Every structure is written in structure tokens, then in C-alpha cells.
Amino acid sequence: MRQKVKDTLEPLTHGIIKDNATFRLVLGTCPTLAVTTSGLNGLYMGLATTFVLVCSNAIISLLRKIIPRKVRIPCYILVIATFSTIVEMVMRKFLPAIYDVMGLFLSLIVVNCILLARAESFSSLNPVLPSVMDGLGIGLGFSMSLTLMGLVREFFGAGTFFGLVVPFMQNIKMTIFILPAGGFMVFGLLMVLYNLVVGEIEKKLHDYKHRKYIRETNPLLQAQEDEEKARRSGAIGGDK
Amino acid sequence: MSKFSVNKDSVKLVIILACIALVSSLLLAVINIFTQVDEEAKLREAIGEAYSSPLTEEVIDFSSYDNIEKAEILNMFRAEDGAVVILSKSTNCYGAGTGISLIVVIKGNDIVEVVSYSHGETPGLGTNALTEEYLAKYEAFNVSDFVIDGTDATPNGYKKVENYTGATKSSNGVRDAVTNAVRAYVKVAKENA
Amino acid sequence: MPYVILLVINAIFVNNFVLSRFLGICPFLGVSRKTDTALGMGMAVIFVMGVASVITYALNLALVAAGIEYLRTIVFILVIACLIQLVEIFVKKFSPSLYSALGVYLPLITTNCAVLGVAIMNVTELANSNILYAFINGVASGVGFTIAILILAGIREKMELADIPERFKGFPITLIASSIIAMGFAAFSGLTF
Numbered sequence: 044m045r046q047k048v049k050d051t052l053e054p055l056t057h058g059i060i061k062d063n064a065t066f067r068l069v070l071g072t073c074p075t076l077a078v079t080t081s082g083l084n085g086l087y088m089g090l091a092t093t094f095v096l097v098c099s100n101a102i103i104s105l106l107r108k109i110i111p112r113k114v115r116i117p118c119y120i121l122v123i124a125t126f127s128t129i130v131e132m133v134m135r136k137f138l139p140a141i142y143d144v145m146g147l148f149l150s151l152i153v154v155n156c157i158l159l160a161r162a163e164s165f166s167s168l169n170p171v172l173p174s175v176m177d178g179l180g181i182g183l184g185f186s187m188s189l190t191l192m193g194l195v196r197e198f199f200g201a202g203t204f205f206g207l208v209v210p211f212m213q214n215i216k217m218t219i220f221i222l223p224a225g226g227f228m229v230f231g232l233l234m235v236l237y238n239l240v241v242g243e244i245e246k247k248l249h250d251y252k253h254r255k256y257i258r259e260t261n262p263l264l265q266a267q268e269d270e271e272k273a274r275r276s277g278a279i280g281g282d283k
Numbered sequence: 284m285s286k287f288s289v290n291k292d293s294v295k296l297v298i299i300l301a302c303i304a305l306v307s308s309l310l311l312a313v314i315n316i317f318t319q320v321d322e323e324a325k326l327r328e329a330i331g332e333a334y335s336s337p338l339t340e341e342v343i344d345f346s347s348y349d350n351i352e353k354a355e356i357l358n359m360f361r362a363e364d365g366a367v368v369i370l371s372k373s374t375n376c377y378g379a380g381t382g383i384s385l386i387v388v389i390k391g392n393d394i395v396e397v398v399s400y401s402h403g404e405t406p407g408l409g410t411n412a413l414t415e416e417y418l419a420k421y422e423a424f425n426v427s428d429f430v431i432d433g434t435d436a437t438p439n440g441y442k443k444v445e446n447y448t449g450a451t452k453s454s455n456g457v458r459d460a461v462t463n464a465v466r467a468y469v470k471v472a473k474e475n476a
Numbered sequence: 477m478p479y480v481i482l483l484v485i486n487a488i489f490v491n492n493f494v495l496s497r498f499l500g501i502c503p504f505l506g507v508s509r510k511t512d513t514a515l516g517m518g519m520a521v522i523f524v525m526g527v528a529s530v531i532t533y534a535l536n537l538a539l540v541a542a543g544i545e546y547l548r549t550i551v552f553i554l555v556i557a558c559l560i561q562l563v564e565i566f567v568k569k570f571s572p573s574l575y576s577a578l579g580v581y582l583p584l585i586t587t588n589c590a591v592l593g594v595a596i597m598n599v600t601e602l603a604n605s606n607i608l609y610a611f612i613n614g615v616a617s618g619v620g621f622t623i624a625i626l627i628l629a630g631i632r633e634k635m636e637l638a639d640i641p642e643r644f645k646g647f648p649i650t651l652i653a654s655s656i657i658a659m660g661f662a663a664f665s666g667l668t669f
Contacts, residue, residue: 070502072502073499073501073502073589076501077497077498080407080408081405084406106303109299111292111295111299113296114296114299114300116557116586117554117558118300120553121300121303121304121307121550121554122303124307124550124554125307125310125311127549128546128549128550129310129314132311132314132318132546133314133318135318135320136320139320139401140401143401143402143403144404145403146403147593147597147600150548150549150596151589151592151593153549153592154553154588155589156502197407200407200408201406201408203407206406216407218408221407221408222408222658222662223498223658223661223662224655224656224658224659224662226498226658227651227652227654227655227658228651228652228655230651231644231647231648231650231655232652234647234651235643235644238643239643307550308544308547308550311546312544312546382601451666452490
């Protein structure tokens with residue numbers, strides 16, 4: 044999956060939908076399942092990971108000419124661990140309640156496979172700006188899917204929406220959705236749904252582009268179409 | 284000659300690694316200074332909200348007593364009316380997150396107040412076992428309701444707080460934290476007597 | 477002695493690393509296609525977790541003594557990465573048969589959050605902690621991981637022959653199977669100590 048890009052904005056959009064870390068690449072599954080017991084928790088975890096991802100991508104891409112290939116993995120780990128410890132310290136100081144809920148998983152951002160995967164396959168090959176964009180894209184995609192999963196589990200399991208009580212869900216809330224078993228189940232079902240919806244959209248988009256391409260490159264088809272258009276406008280004109 | 288160049292290479296590797304490690308640890312040290320939390324002040328404030336009688340400056344030093352673990356009992360104060368205020372933590376990996384910390388106030392033979400201090404429980408599930416109503420059930424307990432044999436303290440079989448349905452692990456965590464506090468209190472009372 | 481038994485039951489069943497704590501999900505989903513590879517991965521994890529627990533516990537004592545606890549994450553992850561390299565070299569040299577069984581899985585463990593997870597848990601959550609308990613907790617957690625991954629691998633082998641809807645093939649059906657296993661393990665959370 045080694046890639047080099049020229050366009051700066053391309054990695055941003057790629058990361059959010061097409062290469063969605065959770066549902067498409069299936070990376071970073073541990074925090075995805077563990078902290079998504081509510082929408083807010085998922086959002087905070089996603090944002091923390093995004094911060095680490097953007098910073099470590101930038102630094103690694105800055106140092107990509109200096110870091111020798113033989114010790115690249117320890118170097119990446121050092122950079123990532125530094126930023127994840129910074130996030131941990133800042134959260135402990137300013138968001139103690141969230142810090143308690145995340146607990147272990149805040150320190151475990153270090154071993155989130157997304158970070159090492161992006162360092163290895165993207166930021167060690169590309170200049171700073173695309174790397175930052177890539178980190179932002181992948182991170183936002185990750186936050187989005189964590190929030191989505193958290194919302195689903197919270198809605199069915201506790202009958203709340205971002206902590207606000209949903210009245211008609213209170214009598215039929217199903218605790219299983221918040222338990223670990225529900226986490227696995229929701230993840231599986233959402234993955235199917237995501238691939239279904241995004242797959243359909245991508246197919247439609249591809250078909251459309253394909254047709255457009257054929258129309259543009261085939262003069263015969265173009266002539267035919269023009270003729271038809273002319274005839275139709277002629278017919279309408281004739282009616283008048 | 285080739286051997287020498289290999290050495291030079293590996294020296295370069297080590298130097299680069301060491302440089303990165305040094306820079307990152309310096310950075311962390313600086314940030315650590317700025318983000319240090321004054322735990323004791325925060326805790327004293329929380330206790331002030333939970334219990335009417337103000338605290339004395341005295342911090343009970345339990346580090347010399349055997350069998351009181353630093354992981355179980357985080358802090359121990361004495362209030363002006365003679366009650367002992369204990370910040371205890373569940374330790375047997377109950378619940379989610381980093382464990383449940385409770386402020387337990389024990390006066391004489393009675394458990395006067397049990398208040399949640401910090402926890403990482405699941406909202407809507409584990410937090411049910413940390414509501415004021417649930418924790419208040421422990422306030423009906425006496426120290427003598429806990430069976431204490433040697434080093435161990437467990438709630439008496441006849442009198443116990445039922446687990447909150449669906450929040451089994453968190454309920455166990457609460458019981459564990461309260462039990463830890465009682466055990467520590469008994470030990471301190473014995474040492475002081 | 478009873479505490480050791482509690483520790484083992486807790487790590488294997490009540491707070492199973494994969495099915496209750498969500499640590500080490502990547503190898504759980506990635507290396508569970510066949511029973512023998514799953515067993516190999518499990519053995520490698522038990523081995524590394526046991527060794528890493530002891531070493532990181534000892535290192536943490538040094539870190540606390542030096543007052544630089546904030547470097548814990550960075551030190552632990554580097555030590556674990558180096559340890560896995562060393563273990564690989566040693567096993568390759570002294571026991572080729574073991575190497576042929578575990579060799580492929582050892583590099584994969586570096587990014588297994590279960591190893592770092594158990595190392596951090598040993599120093600933050602474990603009660604009555606000492607180096608022996610840390611070791612036992614590490615090995616027992618590894619055993620819990622192995623049991624979970626073996627069950628899933630058994631189910632996936634059977635699932636090869638099943639008629640699964642096209643969209644559910646691969647990860648989704650594996651996740652749903654793990655969900656059902658997790659329901660079984662949820663029953664253990666009623667165990668109280």
C-alpha cells in the first residue's frame with residue numbers, strides 16, 4: 044500500500060470515506076470497540092487519536108530523510124509515544140472525567156495500528172503538507188466512525204442521544220448494546236451497512252464517470268446524441 | 284575497512300535514536316511541569332462538598348502499616364469531628380476504566396458517608412451503581428457488619444447490598460472499595476488504640 | 477495462595493482480555509482463520525506477556541524511584557519492542573523447533589495492545605502487586621487471549637463451509653461470531669470474590 048501523491052487535498056477526502064480506517068481498513072479496532080459506549084466518548088477518543096496522528100505524521104514526514112531505514116520502526120514509535128503521552132497529560136489536567144473513562148486506552152493510542160500504518164505507508168514517503176492532510180483525513184474518518192458507533196450503542200443501550208434522554212427509548216432500552224457482546228455485534232452490522240451504502244454510491248459514481256468518459260471520447264456517440272438533441276428540440280419547435 | 288564502515292553506520296543509528304529519545308523526553312518533562320495536578324487540593328475540595336465537618340490538616344500516614352496497599356487506599360484524612368475520611372479504590376479490576384474511587388467517611392463505628400470520587404464506568408450502565416441512592420445503602424452499615432479476619436474484610440453474609448441489575452461488575456467494584464476502606468479504618472483504629 | 481487463584485480466574489474468565497476488555501482485537505480478528513495458527517499466536521502471546529510483565533514491572537520500580545513516571549508509556553513500548561526482537565533472536569538460536577512454531581507471530585506482537593495493556597495494568601490496577609503477581613497476571617491474561625482466539629478459530633473453520641450472505645463474508649460475520657462468544661463470557665461477570 045505504498046503511495047506517493049501530488050495533490051494536497053486528495054488524501055483528506057480519501058481518508059474520510061474511501062479509506063475509512065474503521066470500516067474499510069479495519070485498523071484500530073481495540074479503541075473502536077472499547078470506548079464507544081457513548082457518542083461523546085467515541086468523539087473524544089477520535090479527536091485524541093486525530094491529534095496524535097496529525098502531529099506524528101508531520102514530524103515523521105519532516106524527519107523522513109534523516110531517519111535511517113534500519114531503525115525506522117523504533118523512531119516512529121518514539122515520536123508517536125511522545126505525542127500520545129502529551130495527550131494523556133493534557134487530558135488529565137483539563138478533562139479529568141474523560142480521562143477516567145478512557146483510562147488505559149489513552150495510553151494505548153501508541154499501539155493503535157492506524158498510526159504505525161500511516162507512518163510506514165504514507166508520511167515516510169510524502170512531504171509535510173500532504174502528510175498532515177492525510178493524518179487529518181484518516182483521523183476525522185476514525186472520529187466519525189467512533190462517534191457513529193457510540194451513538195448507535197448509546198441510543199439502543201441506554202436510550203440517550205449524546206447524553207440527552209430520548210423519552211420513547213427509555214422503556215425499551217437493551218443493555219446488551221453497551222456490553223462487550225453488543226459492541227462486536229454493532230461493529231459487524233455497521234460494517235455491512237457502510238460497505239453496502241458506500242459501495243452502492245461508489246458504483247453509481249464509477250458508472251457515471253465511465254459513461255461520461257465514453258461519451259467524451261467516442262465521436263460517433265457524440266454525433267448521435269447531438270442529432271437526437273437537435274431532433275427533439277426541432278420536434279418541440281414543430282409543435283409550437 | 285568494511286568492518287569499520289559498518290561500525291560507523293551503527294554508531295549513526297544509535298546517535299539518531301538517542302537524539303530523538305532525548306528531545307521527546309525533554310519535551311515531555313516540560314509539559315509535565317505545566318500539567319501537573321495538585322491531587323490533594325482537588326481531593327480536599329471534593330471532601331468539603333461531600334461532608335459537613337471541615338478537615339484537619341492532618342494526613343494519616345498509613346505507609347508503615349503492613350497489608351494496607353497503596354493501590355487500595357489513596358489517601359486518609361481526619362475531620363475535625365473525629366471522623367476518618369478515606370479515599371479508597373477498587374483494585375480487583377472490576378468495572379471499566381481505571382477503577383472506582385470512593386470517598387468513605389467513617390465515624391466511630393458507623394459508615395457516615397459514601398460518595399463517588401472518580402470512575403471510568405459506562406454511562407447508563409455501570410454508573411447506575413454509583414448513584415447517590417445506591418451508594419447511600421452502604422451508609423446503613425456499621426464497621427462491625429464487616430467480617431474481619433486477620434487481613435480480610437468482607438460484608439457479613441446476612442447484611443449485604445444487592446448488586447444493581449446489569450451493573451454487576453461495577454456493584455462489585457463499589458463493594459470492594461468500601462470493604463478496602465473499612466479494612467484500612469480498622470487497622471488504623473487498632474494501631475492508634 | 478487463594479489470591480493467586482482469584483487473579484487467574486479473573487484474568488482468564490471474568491475480565492477476559494479480548495472479550496471483556498477489548499485488548500488485542502487486531503490479532504484476534506486477523507490470525508484466527510485456522511486453529512493451528514491461532515494456537516501458535518496464543519502461545520507466542522503467553523510467552524511474551526509473561527516476560528514483558530516481569531521486565532516492565534521491574535522497570536516501573538526504577539521509574540518511580542527516579543520520579544519520571546510520565547515516561548512510562550514511552551519506556552514500556554520501546555522495551556517491549558526490543559524484547560520481542562531479543563526473544564526472536566534467542567528462540568531462533570536455542571530452540572529452532574520453537575522458532576518454527578512461533579517465529580512468524582513474534583513480530584506481529586509488537587503492535588498487539590494486549591502486551592502494553594497488561595504491562596500498564598500491572599502497575600496501575602493490580603492489588604497487592606509484586607513482581608510474582610505481575611508475572612502470574614501476565615501469563616493468565618495470555619491464557620485468556622489464547623482461549624478466546626482458539627474458540628473463534630474453531631468457529632471460523634466451520635464457517636468456511638457455511639452459506640453466508642455475500643456482504644457478511646470476512647470481517648462482519650467474524651465480528652458477529654465474536655459477539656456471541658462474548659455473550660457467553662458475559663455470564664462470568666456474575667462471579668464475585
